[in-house]
Amino acid sequence: MNTTQRQRLEAREENLLVAATAVFAESGVDGARMAEIARRADIAEGTIYLYHKNKQELLEAVVDRFWRELTRGALAALSPHGSVTQQLKELAHYHLHSLIDDFKIIEITSRARERQGETGRQLPQIREYVRVFDAILERGIGLQEFDASTPVWQMRDVFYGTLEHSARTLVLRNQAFDASVIDNLLLLFERFRQTTPGVEGQTTTETSIMDALARIESHLTKKSS
Amino acid sequence: MNTTQRQRLEAREENLLVAATAVFAESGVDGARMAEIARRADIAEGTIYLYHKNKQELLEAVVDRFWRELTRGALAALSPHGSVTQQLKELAHYHLHSLIDDFKIIEITSRARERQGETGRQLPQIREYVRVFDAILERGIGLQEFDASTPVWQMRDVFYGTLEHSARTLVLRNQAFDASVIDNLLLLFERFRQTTPGVEGQTTTETSIMDALARIESHLTKKSS
DNA sequence: CATTAATAATGAGCCTGACTCAGGTTACTA
DNA sequence: TAGTAACCTGAGTCAGGCTCATTATTAATG
Numbered sequence A, B: 001m002n003t004t005q006r007q008r009l010e011a012r013e014e015n016l017l018v019a020a021t022a023v024f025a026e027s028g029v030d031g032a033r034m035a036e037i038a039r040r041a042d043i044a045e046g047t048i049y050l051y052h053k054n055k056q057e058l059l060e061a062v063v064d065r066f067w068r069e070l071t072r073g074a075l076a077a078l079s080p081h082g083s084v085t086q087q088l089k090e091l092a093h094y095h096l097h098s099l100i101d102d103f104k105i106i107e108i109t110s111r112a113r114e115r116q117g118e119t120g121r122q123l124p125q126i127r128e129y130v131r132v133f134d135a136i137l138e139r140g141i142g143l144q145e146f147d148a149s150t151p152v153w154q155m156r157d158v159f160y161g162t163l164e165h166s167a168r169t170l171v172l173r174n175q176a177f178d179a180s181v182i183d184n185l186l187l188l189f190e191r192f193r194q195t196t197p198g199v200e201g202q203t204t205t206e207t208s209i210m211d212a213l214a215r216i217e218s219h220l221t222k223k224s225s
Numbered sequence C: 001c002a003t004t005a006a007t008a009a010t011g012a013g014c015c016t017g018a019c020t021c022a023g024g025t026t027a028c029t030a
Numbered sequence D: 001t002a003g004t005a006a007c008c009t010g011a012g013t014c015a016g017g018c019t020c021a022t023t024a025t026t027a028a029t030g
Helices: A002-031 A034-041 A045-051 A055-077 A084-101 A103-113 A124-142 A152-172 A179-192 A204-224 B002-031 B034-041 B045-051 B055-077 B084-101 B103-113 B124-142 B152-172 B179-192 B202-224
Strands: none
Touching: A002 A034, A002 A045, A002 A055, A002 A103, A034 A045, A055 A084, A055 A103, A055 A124, A084 A103, A084 A124, A084 A152, A084 A179, A103 A152, A103 B103, A124 A152, A152 A179, A152 B152, A152 B179, A179 B152, A179 B179, B002 B034, B002 B045, B002 B055, B002 B103, B034 B045, B055 B084, B055 B103, B055 B124, B084 B103, B084 B124, B084 B152, B084 B179, B103 B152, B124 B152, B152 B179
16 A cells, blocks of 8 residues: 555654653763664664764754744644733743753754854744744734834844743753743844834833833724624 | 963963854854864864863853953943933944854854853853843932833833844844934833923823723724724 | 883774664555 | 565764874074
8 A cells, every 4th residue: 555655754763862862961062873873763773864864964854843843833732712821821832841841952053053164054843933023023013013113133032032032041050940031032022112103212111111002992993792 | 481371371262262252253153163263273172171161161161252352342332421311222233233243253152151050041141241221220220310110121122122123123134223223112112201300100190191092992892892 | 310100192903872774674556 | 474665783983183203493502
């Protein structure tokens, strides 16, 4: 049967990636032995090279798969009709949790970027993951909730950069998830909010309060109509 | 002469580190050949192992040296009697510039942290470098310019995290130093300022208002969907 | 300034582990 | 069930990090 054959191959490939993920996470990239990965995937060492050109590309496949799963999880964690701020908070929660829980693979991710010759590379699935943030924020800008004057990439770097560093700090200290990191981050993001279109120079805090009230008011109005 | 002998040894060691830095930066950690490093340092391959136990520890020595120099540079870049904000700005400038200019070694830094078995490590000189930020900010808190309610480590993670991610973005795009990143970052840091020095509770109140509003908003949004 | 001891440097060769390939096995077709 | 294509295997190759017996250099001593 054609289907069965293909399915067997895909199962084998998936099996290999699962085994490789485990070994890389346990022993690190350099500590991981191809022989061990093969043993766990229940195939011969040479077979690995039918699926992946070398150790480096196997690593890239592992990392790529990980981030694909992460994107799936992130999308699932967002409340579909939540406000922009709500979704940002949910994404931050999800991201920080993932960074802490899968710290080993996250660290290994930087190894997948390395490649003799090329200075900076980015795996397609990481790019995809980052787009989740972009999509939320672009919606915010479209709704004029967020300021269009700050480039999205800068907000993104604040978002992911802060969370990654915080995760490292927490893990190094053997601490668990800390919600205050996220509260703080979201507080900072108030800066990026639309400051009453047209009127410049008002105190941002005040403006934010007025903005929030305006949004709440509009929610109420929508509801009653 | 005793001194000459010691000096010769130290010069040799320094020479080795310089050669190793160059080769690591050019070829990456995996691409770097011990034979090539030895050749450039004008010593035999075996001699390297009299100074450093193995390739990994040579790498750590290289990275450690790099960050020591960076700390020296950072301290020199600060105007000794400048305001806290002024010094933060100077540090941000210096840091972002360094991240971009020495991108290769910065990337390699993460490799120096890796070590079979240990999950999270930190090189002493990186810890030292990070203290530059801490010192500035603690002065700010002492002067009651900055809010003591947000932990210093969280501000630090925002600071370094944002700059690192921004640097990566800029390098990937082949762009040069971008001052707007720093302006934006410092704008965010306004959040951490003591709103009215001496008067406690004000910032907290405002913050609480924002929190309360955010909660109300999220409730409303969830409900209406 | 010999002589000896101690310290430093060398590089040919060892050893591990990623990767290859000649030969075997399985799945499918006629 | 023979033929063929696709797939798998693991013993063997080889690059490159590292060792260590040997040699070179320096310091100490009489």
